[in-house]
Amino acid sequence: xxxxxxxxxxxxxxVTKRINxxxxxxxxxxxxRDNPFDTHAIEAAMQLKEGGELQVDEIVAVTMxxxxxxxxxxxxxxxxxxxxxxxxxxxxxxxxxNGTGYALARxxxxxxxxxxxxxxxxxxxxxxxxxxxxxxxxxxxxxTQVIKIDVEGGALRCERQAEYGYDTVSIPLPAVISVxxxxxxxxxxxxxxxxxxxxxxxxxxxxxxxxxxxxxxxxDHARAHCAEFAEPPAKAAGQIIEDExxxxxxxxxxxxxxxxxxxA
Amino acid sequence: xxxxxxxxxxxxxxTVRDFAEQxxxxxxEELDRTKAFPYAIVKQLGELGLxxxxxxxxxxxxxADSLAYAIAVEELxxxxxxxxxxxxAHTSLGTQPIYLFGSEEQKAEWLPKLTxxxxxxxxxxxxxxxxSDAGNVRTRAxxxxxxxxxxxxxxxxxxxxxxxxxxxxxxxxxxxxEISNLIxxxxxxxxxxxxxxxxxxxxxxxxxxLTFEDCVVPEENLLGxxxxxxxxxxxxxxxxxxxVAAMGVGLAQGALDQALxxxxxxxxxxxxxxxxxxIQAKLADMATEIEAAxxxxxxxxxxxxxxxxxxxxxxxxxxxxxxxxxxxxxxxVQIHGGYGYIEEYPVCRMxxxxxxxxxxxxxxxxxxxxxARALGx
Ligand SMILES: Cc1cc2nc3c(=O)[nH]c(=O)nc-3n(C[C@H](O)[C@H](O)[C@H](O)COP(=O)(O)OP(=O)(O)OC[C@H]3O[C@@H](n4cnc5c(N)ncnc54)[C@H](O)[C@@H]3O)c2cc1C
Numbered sequence: 018x019x020x021x022x023x024x025x026x027x028x029x030x031x032v033t034k035r036i037n038x039x040x041x042x043x044x045x046x047x048x049x050r051d052n053p054f055d056t057h058a059i060e061a062a063m064q065l066k067e068g069g070e071l072q073v074d075e076i077v078a079v080t081m082x083x084x085x086x087x088x089x090x091x092x093x094x095x096x097x098x099x100x101x102x103x104x105x106x107x108x109x110x111x112x113x114x115n116g117t118g119y120a121l122a123r124x125x126x127x128x129x130x131x132x133x134x135x136x137x138x139x140x141x142x143x144x145x146x147x148x149x150x151x152x153x154x155x156x157x158x159x160x161t162q163v164i165k166i167d168v169e170g171g172a173l174r175c176e177r178q179a180e181y182g183y184d185t186v187s188i189p190l191p192a193v194i195s196v197x198x199x200x201x202x203x204x205x206x207x208x209x210x211x212x213x214x215x216x217x218x219x220x221x222x223x224x225x226x227x228x229x230x231x232x233x234x235x236x237d238h239a240r241a242h243c244a245e246f247a248e249p250p251a252k253a254a255g256q257i258i259e260d261e262x263x264x265x266x267x268x269x270x271x272x273x274x275x276x277x278x279x280x281a
Numbered sequence: 282x283x284x285x286x287x288x289x290x291x292x293x294x295x296t297v298r299d300f301a302e303q304x305x306x307x308x309x310e311e312l313d314r315t316k317a318f319p320y321a322i323v324k325q326l327g328e329l330g331l332x333x334x335x336x337x338x339x340x341x342x343x344x345a346d347s348l349a350y351a352i353a354v355e356e357l358x359x360x361x362x363x364x365x366x367x368x369x370a371h372t373s374l375g376t377q378p379i380y381l382f383g384s385e386e387q388k389a390e391w392l393p394k395l396t397x398x399x400x401x402x403x404x405x406x407x408x409x410x411x412x413s414d415a416g417n418v419r420t421r422a423x424x425x426x427x428x429x430x431x432x433x434x435x436x437x438x439x440x441x442x443x444x445x446x447x448x449x450x451x452x453x454x455x456x457x458x459e460i461s462n463l464i465x466x467x468x469x470x471x472x473x474x475x476x477x478x479x480x481x482x483x484x485x486x487x488x489x490x491l492t493f494e495d496c497v498v499p500e501e502n503l504l505g506x507x508x509x510x511x512x513x514x515x516x517x518x519x520x521x522x523x524x525v526a527a528m529g530v531g532l533a534q535g536a537l538d539q540a541l542x543x544x545x546x547x548x549x550x551x552x553x554x555x556x557x558x559x560i561q562a563k564l565a566d567m568a569t570e571i572e573a574a575x576x577x578x579x580x581x582x583x584x585x586x587x588x589x590x591x592x593x594x595x596x597x598x599x600x601x602x603x604x605x606x607x608x609x610x611x612x613x614v615q616i617h618g619g620y621g622y623i624e625e626y627p628v629c630r631m632x633x634x635x636x637x638x639x640x641x642x643x644x645x646x647x648x649x650x651x652x653a654r655a656l657g658x
Contacts, residue, residue, distance in 0.1 A: 050295055051295075091288050091289070092292055095292060205296055205299065205300055206296055207328070207329045207343075208296075208329060208330030208334060208343035208345060208349075209330045210330075211292050211296065212289060212343055212344050214292070
């Protein structure tokens with residue numbers, strides 16, 4: 018079987034994020050890294066392959082983004098993916114979730130994967146929805162926020178993080194699964210694997226190569242546009258309670274929380 | 282001219298940074314406090330291929346270049362110097378001479394074990410009476426039918442006395458006007474590692490005096506031609522300087538990272554101290570000097586990778602970064618105020634770890650000599 022893993026290059030977490038007011042898009046000029054959640058998706062793919070219960074013949078990493086986004090693919094192949102596909106086209110810039118999901122699905126369709134894995138969210142957009150959009154286009158069942166995958170015959174038995182606990186769901190293949198960071202401890206790529214990564218095939222596709230219809234992608238065709246951006250409001254100064262008499266301190270804290278209806 | 286790093290170098294940086302932050306940072310304070318050699322971390326470094334970065338794959342190395350090596354050392358030192366010097370001394374001092382001057386048999390015997398991190402390598406040059414004046418070697422080796430009989434003492438040797446130390450390359454006088462390098466495996470009768478020194482910093486790295494008392498190694502343990510020892514160690518030190526210079530940049534950057542984060546959190550007179558011009562000036566100066574120094578280090582590495590002469594640039598990089606590390610560590614402590622003097626804050630350790638960078642691998646004064654000589658002064 019074939020597993021495709023979606024990966025993305027995102028701004029380095031430590032870099033202060035800025036939105037360019039004239040384009041309405043995140044500034045991506047600074048230092049970037051591979052989206053940490055995607056590393057968990059690659060690790061999940063590797064564990065399925067190494068687990069041996071499924072015969073995984075190939076792991077293919079796929080990304081969409083500008084030239085520099087190929088770095089995320091390099092990381093993916095150094096972690097064990099066999100080859101990678103880079104969908105890159107000016108026409109795709111500024112696509113919303115809908116357009117991005119559609120475009121990625123077009124690339125994936127040409128690969129006919131048995132399983133698509135991706136991180137549940139990206140460090141930059143944090144929309145949590147690409148998996149579902151891709152699944153819809155591919156007409157595959159989809160699970161999000163998965164934190165455990167077991168092979169069960171030809172299907173997968175997954176635990177999905179829910180607000181109150183876990184959902185255990187069986188999902189037939191092919192399927193699209195987005196994973197949370199609790200699913201595994203990703204390995205580090207070895208230096209030899211990093212050095213060997215450039216020997217693995219990397220295919221760059223334009224929108225036309227992937228059969229993407231031009232009027233469904235890019236900023237102009239996005240159905241959602243951000244109208245305005247604002248810095249998060251500055252935190253109000255906290256209140257410091259000196260702990261002179263602990264039971265009194267506790268009372269003060271409880272009263273403070275109670276006043277704000279924060280206690281059930 | 283292109284200042285962007287190639288993709289694999291960026292990925293190496295990313296990987297070592299993640300490793301340093303996730304695996305080294307949580308234990309760095311404890312390793313330093315308990316002066317415990319970081320066995321578990323060295324094992325992981327070996328598994329990741331980081332104990333043999335610049336050596337060809339046929340010898341078990343990662344087949345990467347000096348720039349990749351410098352970047353890895355920089356990222357480790359950004360978090361912890363003891364771990365970094367363990368890797369650095371092992372690679373550029375311990376393994377390098379065998380790779381550069383060893384026979385095929387010597388390389389086949391030692392390099393796979395060294396580059397995988399299974400055993401640690403050390404380089405024994407310094408002696409009680411031969412530091413900056415490294416040619417003043419007193420250790421003697423005489424050849425007879427049993428092989429080389431070695432007598433003498435070495436001072437301040439890194440990596441020679443751990444449970445996984447495998448080999449030391451030493452300089453010895455093999456004739457009146459003749460210095461040669463010899464390979465001495467750990468466990469050879471007559472080769473003793475003394476008690477570790479009580480140091481100002483680098484607490485989790487292994488530094489000891491060594492003694493050789495009628496220590497006999499086979500004749501074929503001579504490294505390269507007899508009498509080539511002086512030239513050989515000068516070349517090894519040239520290469521080693523790139524590594525130590527990368528440590529300087531890494532430590533300075535680590536100190537800046539800590540200082541900046543702290544300055545944004547710490548409030549005084551009703552605002553974060555990062556809003557005070559005096560603190561901003563320190564941070565700005567540090568960042569600027571670090572960027573300049575980093576370019577110098579990368580240039581030295583690049584020159585070496587291109588097979589060009591790098592002696593001058595490596596010495597300049599070493600001189601610049603050692604001083605910078607000391608200064609940045611001091612400024613970072615200053616920005617932390619009293620908390621910077623307390624061991625719970627990493628800048629406290631960095632301050633102690635920084636000073637050796639103006640001394641080891643050739644003092645600042647020795648670098649100035651090398652630089653002045655290259656200038657024709
Ligand atoms: C923690 C640690 C680890 C080390 N690891 C190793 C190792 O693994 N292998 C190894 O071989 N060595 C190692 N060393 C030794 C280190 O390289 C030497 O300490 C260093 O080269 C300086 O030599 P020295 O201590 O004898 O100082 P000296 O040479 O005695 O220098 C004393 C002072 O005089 C100055 N000076 C000397 N000559 C001149 C001159 N001609 N002109 C101007 N000034 C001069 C020096 O710059 C210095 O300021 C280590 C040292 C330490 C502290």
